[in-house]
Amino acid sequence: MAPQVRRLGFIILSFGTSCTDDPLVSTPASDGESASGGPTSFDPPPTASATVAPTTTEPGSTSEESTSFDGTTTTPDQPVCGDDIAEGAEECDFGKANADDAGCTIECKLATCGDSLVWEGVEQCDMGAGNSDEYGGCRPDTCHWAARCGDGVVDPAHELCDRGEQNGSGITDDEFAPCDLHCGYYGRLLFITAQAYDGDLGGVSGADLKCHAAASKAGLPHSNAYRAWISDDFQSPVSRFEQWDLAVPLILSGGLVVAADLLDLVDNGPHIGIARTELGDVLVQQPVWTHTSAFGESFSIADHCETWISASDLSSARQGLNALAVEDGPDWESWRDERWWTSYLNQRCNKLAHLYCIDDGFVLEQER
Template sequence: MARRTYCTGLLFLSLGTACTDDPLVSTPASDSQDMSGGPTSFDPPPTATTGDEPTTSEPGTTSGPSTTEASTTSEAPVCGDDIAEGAEECDFGKANADDGGCTIECKLATCGDGLVWKGVEQCDMGSANSNDYGGCRPDTCHWAARCGDGILDPDHETCDRGELNGTGVTDDELAPCDLSCGFYGRLLFVTAAKFAGNLGGVSGADLKCRAAASQAGLTNANAYRAWISDDFQSPATRFEQWELAVPLILPGGLVVADDLLDLVDNGPHTGISRTETGDVVHQELVWTNTSAFGEIFSVTDHCDAWLSASDALEARQGLNALAVEDGPDWDIWRDERWWTSYLNLRCHEVAHLYCIDDGFVLAEER
């Protein structure tokens, strides 16, 4: 029986052949194809063409978009590449900085941009720049008059020592300056007003001090106490800040003592010669009944606990200051503590009061 042998795609009927006896693995031809040599399922189908369109790509012609043309889309400027281009005003590369001449947004540093150009500008508050006290000048971005510039501005400051502000250090006889350009210390003043001995008790004397401080616009006005004693209480027993290590100062900044303990131990450095309004007074008597150590001077002579203005009663008084703080009289005034214990006066007479801030708040507590 003859068998079919497949060889190079041709059909032979032969009993002897060099082709393999095994049929090729392929998909049989369809029944519609001619077995005498038509295409088989493994022959590639002819390429379909339509009309006059070319069947192969020829130079210069394609059937779709060209892949040889280069894309020419432009790139946006990059701030920080050290090249100023496009909308960039500058570009210093890695040197761009908001405290430098070219900002991190590649904008030129200018006074009014709200950024402080290091080494060129002292300040920059942007649209808030002004020539007002404490402001930043809009034309130069340098500070206007302000606390800390070392120049006293009487409309806004009582002192200004520049870098010494807030250090507790002073370079003259006046008190140190605090960070708000006020004198650092507890105010001590002698009242401008005089009173008879019926003060309304020790508490009434305190109220008179507070009224004077309030009318003068002093800080801590409601915390002032009078330097006065009756028969059972004295400054040493009723002052809440007896041991506070803060200078005692007069209005105007003159230092009276390093603190209350220095005042009673060594006496005042100067006369207590300023009223709550800063006026200067000398040789004035002051109701006290208080010893040099801040204690009760007499248990009987205190105008009936400061409730009487009788001419039959009397109380101890101090002498506030001398006009000349030099010579023998000055030495006696200091050594004998005449400021608080000088003589007795009848209670119907009038005299001043010493008032001390007993509500001082330390800067670190504010």
């Protein structure tokens, strides 16, 4: 046998003196390294138990997701508002009973006074940060209404009247006018002017202007819409008043009802004396320039202080008597039945008398 020859890390076997050009196939060393000490040419195939799924987590970050062997990811169970189980950050959970007007809101928060949600049957109101004990507010400790229009109790600082649920209905069960939705009296104000004038009023339009001035000075609403109850030889309330047929009570300052409306006033006369000024002061047995019949028409073609531009003692005009001190007895019956309030006697135009002023710009509740 010829001697062995080591060449380039391979063993060449010779048989006799013959040789071959075919390279020999190398075999791995038993210790996992090649004969030369380098890595072997064949790595063992991976097994299933050694398989590692890739991760998308950035270096240094954390994630509650976990990866299963099939490559899918899962997350831990989270609280679900509405599943009837209060857990995690949920303050409550009534399931399908969660509601913003219930004890547990749709966000699984306990209903509280101040959360701007009204808990039905427990709270009357909730204005959130706007809750207040002031008039018209919502009390911050109980979420019940503070004093307000509609509670049936008159607050003199803010209200003229308060009939509770009857506000705005037009209903009244006494001699006072109904209450409107703003706790004022629902009616057209009628007053006798505090000031008295001679017969030179500046005409019918001048009388209207005096009503405007009186109403404005008293701070009455739509003061420039008041008209004087006065006539000359061709103008009269029935022809001048824009709201002649308006079915709204005529009232005095303080809410007392004079008549159901203007038609009631001319058909049946006033229920009470017209004894309040624009300022609310009481006047009785005072003369009033009118020259107007019980039906709201001109009393005659004369007797109107020459169309209300004369203060001469040679001219005269028809006057009314506004009220009696005692609304009872024969005189009271005559005052009502004979319409003394608008047609009582003739008086010289140099004398002083008052005016009746009526709101002719009333705004109906539904139009506000």
